[in-house]
Amino acid sequence: MPDLPVRQIAYFVPDVRAAAERHSALFGSGPYFVAENIPLVKAVHRGTPRELDHTSAYGQWGEVMIEFVQQNNPGPSAFHDVYPEGSGRTGIHHVALFVDSVAEDSARFEKEGFELAxxxxxxxxxxxxxxxxxxxxxxxxxxxxxADSLTGFYGYVKKKAGDFSKGVTVDISLG
Structure with missing residues (x-):
């Protein structure tokens, strides 16, 4: 695979706003843009269609975007694969990479023995x-x-880094 720099580090947490505020206070990251109940028309977890209701907070920390994500509905998910439901555990869930083709690169990872979650x-x-x-x-x-919408959002979050005129968290809509 070509050079694929990490674009984002995402943490699974119980409360995205509290996590964003804590990270900002400790490291100066943010501000964070919070998207509640991110709409999905498809969520296939390990081959099974499932509901996935989640909220995320996005902010900049140096050259990398930070995401805090919480799952709002119960049940199996890629989040609960790493941090079992009810365990109270939190931490790094994923890092994000830009790829040329989601389909081709997902298949390439699967051929290398990594399951699509x-x-x-x-x-x-x-x-x-x-x-x-x-x-x-x-x-x-x-x-x-x-995609333009994604890189535009990344650019916007990076441009706003350090601008806390509206507070540490700001509500936005995705979808």
Missing amino acids: LDAEMPDGFRYTFVDTVAAYGHMLELYEP
Whole structure:
């Protein structure tokens, strides 16, 4: 595979706002943009269609985006694969990579023995996957193509880094 720099580090947490505020206070990251109940038209967890209701907070920390994510609904998911439901455990869940083709690169990882934990699609057709690399690296990989809407969002978050005029967290809508 070509050079694929880490674009984002994502942490699974019980409360994205509290996690964002704590990270900002400790490391100066942010501000964080919070998307509640991110809409998905498809969420296939290990081959089984499932509901996935999640909320994320996105902020900048140096050259990398930080995401805090919480699952709002009970049940199996790629998040609960790493941090079992009810365990109270939290931590790094995935790192995100921009790839040329989600389909091809997901298949390439599968051929290397890494299972596809999630195949998801948003209402605008944006698709992403989680590849289960936990046994090898301690976290999953999130793969997505650098569509204009995504790179624009990354650019916006980076541009706003250090601008706390509206507070540490700001509500936004995705989808």
